[in-house]
Amino acid sequence: MSRTWNQYVVKQENKALVLTTIINHTPISRAAVAQSTGLNKGTVSSLVSELIDEAFVTESGPGASSGGRRPVMLLFNAKAGFTVSVDLGVGYIQAALTDLNGEIVQVEKKQVKESTFDLVFETLVHLIEQLIKHAPVSRYGVIGIGVGVPAVVSHEGEILLAPNLNWKNIQLKQALEDVFDLPILIENEANAGAYGEMRFGFKQPPKDMIYASIGIGIGAGMILDGKLYTGKSGFSGEIGHMTIVKDGTSCRCGNVGCFERYASEQVLLEHAVKRHLIKANEDLSLDTLIKKAEAHDQEVLQLFEEVGEYIGIGLTNIINIFNPEVVLIGNRLRDLQKWLIPPIEHYIHSRAIGFHQQDLTVDFAKLENFSTVKGMAAFTIERFLAQLKDI
Amino acid sequence: MSRTWNQYVVKQENKALVLTTIINHTPISRAAVAQSTGLNKGTVSSLVSELIDEAFVTESGPGASSGGRRPVMLLFNAKAGFTVSVDLGVGYIQAALTDLNGEIVQVEKKQVKESTFDLVFETLVHLIEQLIKHAPVSRYGVIGIGVGVPAVVSHEGEILLAPNLNWKNIQLKQALEDVFDLPILIENEANAGAYGEMRFGFKQPPKDMIYASIGIGIGAGMILDGKLYTGKSGFSGEIGHMTIVKDGTSCRCGNVGCFERYASEQVLLEHAVKRHLIKANEDLSLDTLIKKAEAHDQEVLQLFEEVGEYIGIGLTNIINIFNPEVVLIGNRLRDLQKWLIPPIEHYIHSRAIGFHQQDLTVDFAKLENFSTVKGMAAFTIERFLAQLKDI
DNA sequence: TAAGTTTGTCCACAGGTTGCACAAAGGTAG
DNA sequence: CTACCTTTGTGCAACCTGTGGACAAACTTA
Numbered sequence: 001m002s003r004t005w006n007q008y009v010v011k012q013e014n015k016a017l018v019l020t021t022i023i024n025h026t027p028i029s030r031a032a033v034a035q036s037t038g039l040n041k042g043t044v045s046s047l048v049s050e051l052i053d054e055a056f057v058t059e060s061g062p063g064a065s066s067g068g069r070r071p072v073m074l075l076f077n078a079k080a081g082f083t084v085s086v087d088l089g090v091g092y093i094q095a096a097l098t099d100l101n102g103e104i105v106q107v108e109k110k111q112v113k114e115s116t117f118d119l120v121f122e123t124l125v126h127l128i129e130q131l132i133k134h135a136p137v138s139r140y141g142v143i144g145i146g147v148g149v150p151a152v153v154s155h156e157g158e159i160l161l162a163p164n165l166n167w168k169n170i171q172l173k174q175a176l177e178d179v180f181d182l183p184i185l186i187e188n189e190a191n192a193g194a195y196g197e198m199r200f201g202f203k204q205p206p207k208d209m210i211y212a213s214i215g216i217g218i219g220a221g222m223i224l225d226g227k228l229y230t231g232k233s234g235f236s237g238e239i240g241h242m243t244i245v246k247d248g249t250s251c252r253c254g255n256v257g258c259f260e261r262y263a264s265e266q267v268l269l270e271h272a273v274k275r276h277l278i279k280a281n282e283d284l285s286l287d288t289l290i291k292k293a294e295a296h297d298q299e300v301l302q303l304f305e306e307v308g309e310y311i312g313i314g315l316t317n318i319i320n321i322f323n324p325e326v327v328l329i330g331n332r333l334r335d336l337q338k339w340l341i342p343p344i345e346h347y348i349h350s351r352a353i354g355f356h357q358q359d360l361t362v363d364f365a366k367l368e369n370f371s372t373v374k375g376m377a378a379f380t381i382e383r384f385l386a387q388l389k390d391i
Numbered sequence: 392m393s394r395t396w397n398q399y400v401v402k403q404e405n406k407a408l409v410l411t412t413i414i415n416h417t418p419i420s421r422a423a424v425a426q427s428t429g430l431n432k433g434t435v436s437s438l439v440s441e442l443i444d445e446a447f448v449t450e451s452g453p454g455a456s457s458g459g460r461r462p463v464m465l466l467f468n469a470k471a472g473f474t475v476s477v478d479l480g481v482g483y484i485q486a487a488l489t490d491l492n493g494e495i496v497q498v499e500k501k502q503v504k505e506s507t508f509d510l511v512f513e514t515l516v517h518l519i520e521q522l523i524k525h526a527p528v529s530r531y532g533v534i535g536i537g538v539g540v541p542a543v544v545s546h547e548g549e550i551l552l553a554p555n556l557n558w559k560n561i562q563l564k565q566a567l568e569d570v571f572d573l574p575i576l577i578e579n580e581a582n583a584g585a586y587g588e589m590r591f592g593f594k595q596p597p598k599d600m601i602y603a604s605i606g607i608g609i610g611a612g613m614i615l616d617g618k619l620y621t622g623k624s625g626f627s628g629e630i631g632h633m634t635i636v637k638d639g640t641s642c643r644c645g646n647v648g649c650f651e652r653y654a655s656e657q658v659l660l661e662h663a664v665k666r667h668l669i670k671a672n673e674d675l676s677l678d679t680l681i682k683k684a685e686a687h688d689q690e691v692l693q694l695f696e697e698v699g700e701y702i703g704i705g706l707t708n709i710i711n712i713f714n715p716e717v718v719l720i721g722n723r724l725r726d727l728q729k730w731l732i733p734p735i736e737h738y739i740h741s742r743a744i745g746f747h748q749q750d751l752t753v754d755f756a757k758l759e760n761f762s763t764v765k766g767m768a769a770f771t772i773e774r775f776l777a778q779l780k781d782i
Numbered sequence: 783t784a785a786g787t788t789t790g791t792c793c794a795c796a797g798g799t800t801g802c803a804c805a806a807a808g809g810t811a812g
Numbered sequence: 813c814t815a816c817c818t819t820t821g822t823g824c825a826a827c828c829t830g831t832g833g834a835c836a837a838a839c840t841t842a
Contacts, residue, residue: 004430005401005405005829006401006797006829006831007401007798008798010396010797013396017395017396029819039395042823043800044821065808065809065820066818067818067819068817069808070808071819071821072821161746208622224615225615225618231714232599232715233750237714238714239712242633242711246635246636254742257637316646320632320633321629321630322622323622324623351634351647352646353644353646396799397798397828398798398828401828401829405830422789431831432789432790432791433790433830433832435790436791437830456787456838456839457840458839459838459840460787460788460839460840463789463790
């Protein structure tokens, strides 16, 4: 059934509009909200007084006068509730308590040696319990839990496949709901990263942005027309399995010449072994390679450049397809940005369609290693605020 | 300034909802509209009476009783106005008069030998004038003109580049506005095709659909979340310039290994020449190749199969990236569907990610050669109906 | 023929926004 | 210091639209 419009809906929409305006411009006066939204002053006053009752907005002292009566400034009360937001990675779990602004209040990170679901789940639950215990007292308490996973996740929150964790058909959402009596959100890590970067990484959030999460594999989160795009079933963004080399290296996905067989952490390590760049007594890890690159190891630098060029190929394809405003590179290969920038930029500049390069920014994730965590926080907050309308 | 909600907006939204319901379910009674929309019976009555006054809806005789008073059936009056919708191709112009249902009332097609803008524009204006002259008398007359072009079109309707027409920076919209005092819409041909197929090619329009227009080059129109996605500047969909062969054939776009260098009308003809499939006294055209294929020319069939496999590669990439519900192939290569289906389906089935193949339909355009025309009609109609709200 | 059902209209009512008047609070110029 | 202007925020009447129920019309069914 389509949504019908009546006075109640109007009020909720306007109330949400006022709250969003306050969040984005805090501190702001009632008069300024009225001007910015186009709503009548009286309407704003009445909606604001409800928002104050609901603890989402607080009044601070008077602001500076602009030639008349001094305004009462309104503040968004980001401490009215908290989220527990988790980045469940391969070999680690990073969990954070955030406020309603997505600001991290407390963060915990634990290495998990084995990726068996039972062990991971136990660690996850323990971390979440810790954070909930430490949450400050607030009007709404912990409003929800969000977990970003490197997996194909259905719209219903089921983990269909997590190749790097070796998981298949896991009801993570259900399992968490059995433990915690809170709303649970499960999302793909790249989708969450994209959303986090869009919401919290820019002064003016881009409307069309592709976030390429390049770690062991490659996934993408896509912000299109200001919204996260997830595809028909929630599986979009598998840019790692885009063929860029016809009849190329075969991939476990069943295809050949896949992007992520030429540009990923996995590939870097494979080449490091093949080319004997890492000795037997050294750790086979990205960090080892980074150290060598810092020490100007020519062969490692050469490898980085080669991978950079392949990333350039993949991103050029994406740019030509989407005409995005921003392309961000996140996840593990973000740590290689110093070396990757020149080959990537060079490739894109020389190969992408000229029109698409106007107004295009190619950059690395800005939220350090918190893209996924903050994205999950954003989802949880948004869901919470949206659900208020149904009351 | 954000849009504010008030009683007027509520009314316009509900009125639009009622009209859409009538359009989609015509004929339908007031009571059924109320049930389907969730609106109150009284509200529906009053909105319908306005729609009747505005000539968008007419009453027909009583319908069948379902055990009580017989309902008065409401019909959408598709003849309340007409659009002139044009497919401006390479070498031809196809223009049609459509009603508000997108049904073609009259269609004119003219071959244009040279693609100089002056000649094309003269022909275009002449065709449009003819159609306007023949438009039936109606309440709103001709409500707008839409032109789909094989070009990079800005959001503002400027043709930035039409490689196959050899046009650059042409103000087509402005030029038409100088001649006709009607709203003018200019869109990329693939975007229009996608929209036309989505709106008029299905009983239940798909929400996520990729329309690959494979002609001389390859472009795509993307319907994402039920809306046409055009990218930051309106240039999205250049899937023809996605690299599928690293270090492959160079393309005039400056890149190498582009999709459209392996799978397009252009490539078919180039290979036909190179392999001596077409004799000197024969016409170098797709139609010649089709005739030979119909006659079971093994070499031609082999060529079609090769191209089909490349199309499979490109579409597999698209499917992995978007997780669409429907992928359609339109434009010239639609005529080769008989021969292209097996290799394309085989490639996609064996290579695309399994999850993405669930609920996926790969097919050819269903609106024959009217995808673009009907898409432009849909844009024009939608714009007309939307603008009614501003009155 | 009577009872029940469905359709569509009418009308009082509720709730929301608007526009304006007005009070409160501060600035500014002489 | 005073008089006047500007800005902010509240209060209130007017207006608009959807809702819900009553009701009449029209038809089916037993």
